[in-house]
Structure formats: structure tokens, C-alpha cells
Amino acid sequence: MPADQLRRTRIQDLLKSTDLNREVLVKAWVRTRRGNKYVQFIALNDGSCLATLQVVAAAEGFPEESLKEITTGSCIAVRGQLVASQGKGQAVEIQATEITVLGTADETYPLQKKGNDQKGISLEHLREIAHLRPRTNTFGAVLRIRHALAFAIHQYFNDHGFYYVHTPIITGSDAEGAGQMFRVTTLPPEHPPRTADGAVDYAEDFFGKQTNLTVSGQLEGELAAMALGSVYTFGPTFRAENSNTARHLAEFWMIEPEVAFNDLTDNMDLAEDFLQSLVRYALAHCAEDLQFLNDTYDKELLERLNFVTTNEFQRLTYTEAVEILKSAKKKFEFPVDWGTDLQSEHERYLVEKHFKKPVILTNYPKEIKAFYMKLDDDGRTVRAMDVLFPGIGEIIGGSQREEDLVKLQTRMAEMHVPEDELWWYLDTRRFGTAPHAGFGLGFERLVLFVTGMTNIRDVIPFPRFPKNAEF
RNA sequence: GCUUCCUUAGCUCAGCCGGUUAGAGCAUCUGACUGUUAAUCAGAGGGUCCCUGGUUCGAGCCCAGGAGGGAGCGCCA
Numbered sequence: 001m002p003a004d005q006l007r008r009t010r011i012q013d014l015l016k017s018t019d020l021n022r023e024v025l026v027k028a029w030v031r032t033r034r035g036n037k038y039v040q041f042i043a044l045n046d047g048s049c050l051a052t053l054q055v056v057a058a059a060e061g062f063p064e065e066s067l068k069e070i071t072t073g074s075c076i077a078v079r080g081q082l083v084a085s086q087g088k089g090q091a092v093e094i095q096a097t098e099i100t101v102l103g104t105a106d107e108t109y110p111l112q113k114k115g116n117d118q119k120g121i122s123l124e125h126l127r128e129i130a131h132l133r134p135r136t137n138t139f140g141a142v143l144r145i146r147h148a149l150a151f152a153i154h155q156y157f158n159d160h161g162f163y164y165v166h167t168p169i170i171t172g173s174d175a176e177g178a179g180q181m182f183r184v185t186t187l188p189p190e191h192p193p194r195t196a197d198g199a200v201d202y203a204e205d206f207f208g209k210q211t212n213l214t215v216s217g218q219l220e221g222e223l224a225a226m227a228l229g230s231v232y233t234f235g236p237t238f239r240a241e242n243s244n245t246a247r248h249l250a251e252f253w254m255i256e257p258e259v260a261f262n263d264l265t266d267n268m269d270l271a272e273d274f275l276q277s278l279v280r281y282a283l284a285h286c287a288e289d290l291q292f293l294n295d296t297y298d299k300e301l302l303e304r305l306n307f308v309t310t311n312e313f314q315r316l317t318y319t320e321a322v323e324i325l326k327s328a329k330k331k332f333e334f335p336v337d338w339g340t341d342l343q344s345e346h347e348r349y350l351v352e353k354h355f356k357k358p359v360i361l362t363n364y365p366k367e368i369k370a371f372y373m374k375l376d377d378d379g380r381t382v383r384a385m386d387v388l389f390p391g392i393g394e395i396i397g398g399s400q401r402e403e404d405l406v407k408l409q410t411r412m413a414e415m416h417v418p419e420d421e422l423w424w425y426l427d428t429r430r431f432g433t434a435p436h437a438g439f440g441l442g443f444e445r446l447v448l449f450v451t452g453m454t455n456i457r458d459v460i461p462f463p464r465f466p467k468n469a470e471f
Numbered sequence: 472g473c474u475u476c477c478u479u480a481g482c483u484c485a486g487c488c489g490g491u492u493a494g495a496g497c498a499u500c501u502g503a504c505u506g507u508u509a510a511u512c513a514g515a516g517g518g519u520c521c522c523u524g525g526u527u528c529g530a531g532c533c534c535a536g537g538a539g540g541g542a543g544c545g546c547c548a
Contacts, residue, residue, distance in 0.1 A: 036507085037505085110482085455541090
């Protein structure tokens, strides 16, 4: 092939290639350069995998002076022979014949290599340079795993007969009951049009009414399930809560399957198989990245992931959980009483101390759960389920839905949910209602669990949280 | 929103009881070195000690207020 038609090969493909002694072209970012006046070694990373490719530049072709611009962080194109490496750290390397600097990076590049004192840039500092952190090993690994999990989610549902439905991001309802919402408006903030009594006149707004960013696609997902049978949503979700924790974001991605004719047990079966399949997919497809995270941050990560894929989740009712907590020897900061919601410390005790495995809690008191959950026969509890994971807490929240129109209307009245805003939702119970169930999985919480990262702001490229919308 | 801790070189951190010119490792720069593996060796440059005010003969250190960040809690996914 003529030299100028040579196409670039990804480093991932070169590193596993057995077709040696051929000319290749690589385009990538420089991690380090070292050597002497006779030979120089350049470690290259193009993001296709964690590992770097070693480029050898011999002095005959590349006097040391000519490599001055090849600094940590610069981007170069290398043409050369792919050969077996003489060194011990790698199987193959490139003997360079031509190096072109595509982009320089001077000494102010923030991601200079860390030294042999093993101390690198902290995750906290990397959050302040989130535009560059994908170039680190850690964020490369996290972002590749995030991608793999997103892909596995679509594959799982496709393989199981689910249809992907796109629910709206702008919603005209603020009655979904999942938290504070962000307003969406085109009205001028300084001088909005007013009605005769002085209130802001939203009839003048873009949609002719107040609108918000969605807090959940569930209600629309239910509409689709009542036609397509098994559906799921996977999209961005927004909560304007002033939550300052390592497990909350103002903008996050949520997966919400909804299945006609499923009851609570079917729902639990789906959640458990779904989660196990996703973890299994990551173990099979992200081995190198997971090994790196295991070695770097959390020595028990792989062990924990394998454990989850091979052990059944512990299922018990809220009432049973309260009994266990009441008889526990541990002293809790918050008392446990039937009817109050469990605190983080209680959930952590059940998952990490008592059962030492993922837990699915069901049949919560109706007072502490949403209006749309199906009432149990005793009239006190609802068919809710929360999946609790070690280190994460609630990773899934779901329920069998109330399919009976009258019971649903009664619950809405009790919880002051206005019927007129959800007339379309109630129509599903008026026309051909059916038992159905579903749940919401926080995507970033899943990525948090699989990567072993401890702060949710480190598993999404550009996190949105109170007082921060940089980048 | 609440509790608590932190903020010193580009990064990661020391800094004694409040006392002379604020230190280390890494990074960067310069030089040496014939295949390195987060190369090695030698040298050099690099500081608004987060900001404002106060106490004191004297403040990186003590006090007050503010800003930013971490961890935990609440809300939840």
C-alpha cells in the first residue's frame, strides 16, 4: 500500500496483533518519553484501551533535539514497523520511521506523569480539570466501563423482548412525586408577563403552561407498557434537590423497565437477573480496566463483582427487616420502628453486616412510598421493592403498580396528587387496565458499583451537582 | 439544608510551643548516560502559605467572618 494511504490502527488492535514486521500508522497522545541520545522510548495512549504502546525512536532517524516537542500530553502520528519488542515490558512495539507532531503540550499541561513516589493527582483535583481527566488511566477505565454497561443494558433488553421507548425530557406535569424539579421556561426572568392578579402568566410561555425537566420517565413508560408489553427507558433525569452526597447528582441517567402482566416477584426476578447480567458483561468485556481499578483503588472489587453474579439476592419484607434490626445488638443512631423509613445505617447493616449480600426489601408501609404502588391485601403495605447494594445503598427502587382505578384514585386523594394533571395516566386504568410492574435503576450508581469508585461525581464525565455546572 | 474536617510550589504533602531567609518527593528546565519500563544520576528555577479583618514586638501557625473542597447525615436512583 502506498505510504500516504496507510490508515491508522488503534493501539488496542496493535497490542494484540500477531501480524508483525509490517508498516503501521498510530495517532495518539504521549504519556511519557524517556531514553538517551542514542535511543528514545515514547509511551502512547489513544484511549482504545488502558495499556500504552511503546514507540522506539533510534538516533539515526531521530536525534534527541528533533524530539523536543514530543512531551507528555502532546499528540503525535507515528509511522513505523510493528515489531516484537526487545524489552521486557511489552510484546510488541513500533520502530518509528516518521513522527509528526499534531499538537504540542508545554510544561503547563496539568497531567504530567507522576513519579515513583506513587503519588498522583487526587480525584478531587481531577474534578476541577474534568475537561482533561478522561486522559488519565482512571477515567479512561471508568468511561470505557460506563460505555460497556450502557451497551449491555440495551443488549439485555433487546435479547429479552423489550422495546426502548423515548420518554420526554421536558414535562408538563409536576406531580410525578420524585423530587424537586428544574423549571423550563422562555419567559424573561426580569420582567415576565403577569396576569391581572400579578402572578406570572405561564399562558405566555413557550408551551403555554409551566414546564419542568423530567424527574422520571416511569409514568410515560407505563403508558407504553400498556401497548408494547415490555418496555424500558434509558435517559437523563433531573432532580433539583440540594443533595450534597457522594451518591447523588442533579443530572443523572436512569434505566426504567416497565412490564405488563408482571407482579412483584416477576419484578424482583427481572431486577436480579438484569443486575447480575450487567456485572457479568463488565467482567467479561472490561477485564483489563477492572483489574486496574482493583489494583489501584479497591483490592476487593473483582471479588465483590464475582460474588454478586454467583449469589442470589436476599429477599425479605420491610416488616421482617424491622424485626432483624430491632433484635440487632448494634446501637443505631436512629431508632427502628415499623412505619418509619429505614435510614442508611439500617440498610448498610442489613447488606454489609447481617446478610453480607445484596438485599431486596419489599412490602413497605404505604405511607412512605409513592401513590402509584399497588396496595397489599392488608391495606397497610404496598408492593414496593428496593434493591440494596453494598457501598451504594439503594441502587434500584420499584414496585408493582396499582392497576385498579378506584384504589389508585383513593391513594392519589390521600397523598394530595392532583387528578387533573394526570388524567392521561388514569386513562390506562380506565381502558384495558392490566397488572404491571417496573423499577428505576440509577445508571451512575451501577457504574459506581462496578468500577469501585466511591464518589458518583467520578463516574460521569461532567457531573452536575449543587453550585457546580462547569464544563 | 445540617454536622465535621481540610485549604502551604504545577501535583502529593511536611512545617515543632507563635520567633531568623517556608521545606521534601514527584513534575518542569539544563547536563550526563548505548534498549528504557512511572528509567537512572547530577544540577537549577519555581511560593499572594485560599481571601478579608483582628490579636501580638512578631502570624503559615491564634481569633472572627467569607470562599472553595472532602467525608458523614437528610432527600433519593
